[in-house]
Amino acid sequence: MTTQTIDPTQRRVPSLGGFNLTVLGIELRRMLRNRRTIIFTLVLPAALLLSFGGQQGWDDKSGSGNVAAYILVSMALYGAALTAAAGGAMVAVERSLGWSRQLRLTPLNPVAYILMKAIVALTMGALAIAAVNIVGMLMGKAEMPTHVWIVSAIVTLFCTLTFAALGVFVGYVVPGENAMQILGPGLALLSFLGGVFIPLSQYSDTVRHIAYWSPMYGVSEIARAPLTHELPWFAVVNAVVWFGLFVAGAAWRMSKDTARV
Amino acid sequence: MTQTSLSGTAGSDARLVPAVQISGVTKDFGEVHAVRGIDLTLEQGEIVAFLGPNGAGKTTTIDMLLGLSHPTTGSIEVLGLQPRQAISRGLVSAVMQTGGLLKDLTVRETVTYTASLFAHTAPVDDVLRTAGIESIADRKVAKCSGGEQQRLRFAMALLPDPALLLLDEPTTGMDVEGRRAFWSAIRADAEQGRTVLFATHYLEEADQYADRIVLISHGRIVADGTGSQVKALAAGRTVRATLPDAETYGLAELPGVDSVDVRGEAVYVHAKDTDTVARHLLTQTPAHDLEITARGLEDAFLSLTGDQDDAATYTDSIEGTPR
Structure with a gap:
């Protein structure tokens, strides 16, 4: 066996x-x-639904359903956004651990890596949405047509990609485990401002006009549109622009990332 | 010459391909010239130590071999392929000194994860057994000791059966016994045709375990040879003899003598050609109790890399610096 050499011609590239x-x-x-992921992404949004979802006036009509359904969709969005942001921030954590560099010593293509990370983030987002929806069903207060349940859940899931990109961006700017310390409270604030927890109609004109520019506003209007049948044009612009900004920010930080870790 | 055309060549031709072919490589980072022109060929099956002080260009060169960065000028081929192509075929692996592991995965998950990224790998259980980490396979990486983590990195590197293995300070944190076991495993691998290039600060380790030492300083190769060749290049050898009134024999005028030290009855002659000095001492003078010693690799290392301003070749640095 001592004369055995390694023959490069026999080696293949993975598909x-x-x-x-x-x-x-x-x-x-x-x-x-x-x-920590389980508590913040699956338990917390469901618990918020339990406490907010039964507030006074839950049975009032809202679009093709009731107020409880409106709150349910909002909480599902919050949970999924938080989950996706946590998943995105993990990319930066892995980089600081040198894992990304380790992966670059394997045949793994960077596009395949990002794709796998996105699928994991979406799957976790789907679990968060499912958790809120199941709790909502068990509460028995939310009412909307079945197709609205399904369509709003799917729309919510895709809205969370924005926050996966935000997670990557923040993860690169604030390295290490600290990213979630910022993303957690940050997303909660943005959710209040963007009308996820409290409808914008409850705010003063000034706050409401600021809210229209905040990143949670657009996606929350889009996620609830199947239920409310209302979708202002500027909400769509808001969602598209913030998605573009966060993706650009994440791509910019990743491309600047030449440091040898 | 078939070394660059892989397609269609018979398997037996593969051993003609050098494991590493670095030709005229430079690498600049803005104003900083990290690598100033390196030519280096490693044959398959060689164990080569890469020595140099921090900032010498070692790491930059290894990064280019791994396809993590590209040379500013010149070319690098690994087994006749571009570095990235060689990596994607599992022909090159590297073991990092620190990091590169996810703390919340188990040992087995880490190996399984890595294995799934290659087109062909050894079975995970075999690799765990070979690396001696079978018993801790279900332990979280965070709970493994430094030595265990190092063995895990080694297991990951060996998964694709690489033709070229790059090791960065491979035995840091290992005890003497572990270090010996590690190197005997590396030797066995090299006999199978695997080429090993390791960076180390343990000069003794380079001397003991490498077939060949490549010394790099200020972005250039300043010496390349076996441990004893490198030592001889740097400072020659020292002849010590007992010789009263040594000053009167004109030893400093002998060819190849760098300096003469007289300490009481003993004389120390530092020379490149110590054979001539010894012959002269024994035949032309009453000198006795002769000893010839090579300088340690540590001295060679300092002597060759100590020159701060111009990246002199070894001949420049020995001549004109009497010691």
Whole structure:
């Protein structure tokens, strides 16, 4: 065996740039094992729904459903956004641990890596949405047509991609585990301002005009549109512009990332 | 010459391909010239130590070999391929000194994760067994000791059966026993045709375990050879003899003598050609109790890399610096 040499011609490149289900499985298991992730993404939004969802006037009509349904969709959006942001921030944490560099010594294509991370973030977002919806169903107060439940859940899921990008961006700007310390309270504030927790009609004119420019406003209007049948044009502009800004910010920080870690 | 055309060549031709071919490589970071022109060829199966002080360009060169950065000028080929192509075929692996692990994964998950990214790998259980981490396979990485983490990194690096293994300070934190076991495993691998290039600060380690030492300083290679060649290049050897009134014999005028030190009855002659000095001492003078010693690699290292301003070649740095 001593004369055996390694023959480069016999070596192959992995298909799909290294994209594979084993990694997806391990990444998902990782997220689900993390107690902090579970509490902030699955338990907290459901608990908020339990406390807000039964407030006075829950049975008032709202669009094609009732106020409880309106709150349910909002809480699902909050939970999914938080989850996606946490997933995005993990990219930066992994970089600070040198894991990204380790992965660059494998055939894994950066596009395949981002794609796998996005799928994990969306799956976790879907779990957060499902948790809120199941709690909402068990409460038995939210009422809306079945297709509205489904359509708003799917729309919410795609709205959360904005916050996955925000997570990556903040994760790069504030390295390490501190990113979530900023994202957690930050998203809660933005949710108050953007009308996720309290309808904008409750605010003064001044606050409301500021809210129209904040990143949670657009996505929350879009997520609730299947229920309310209302969607101001500037809400769509808001959602598109913030998505673009966060993706650009994340891409900018990632491309600046030449430091050897 | 078939070394660059891989497609269609027979398997037996593969051993003609150098493991590493670095030609005229420079690397600038803005105004900083990290690498100022390196030519280096490593044959398959060599164990090579890469020595140099911090900022010498070692890390920059290794990064370019791994395809993490590109040379400003010149070319780098790994087994006749571009570095990135070689990486994606699992032909090159590297073991980092620190980091590069996710703390919340178990040892087995980490290896499984890495294995899934390659087109072909050894079975995970085999690799865990070979690396001696089978018993801690279900332990979280965060709970592993430094030595265990290092073995895990090694297991990950060996997964694709790489033809070239790059090691950065590989035995940091290992005890003497662990270090010996590590190097005997590396030797066994090299006999199978694996090329190993390791950066180390343990000069003794380079001397003991490498077939070849490449010394780099100020972005240039200043010496390249076996441990004893490098030592001889740097400062020659020292002849010590007992010789009363040594000053009267004109030893400093002998060819190849750098300096003469007289301490009481003993004389120390530092020379590149110590054979001539010894022959002269024994035949032309009453000198006795002769000893010839090579300088330690540490001295060679300092002597070759100590020159701060111009990246002199070894011949410049020895001549004209009598010691």
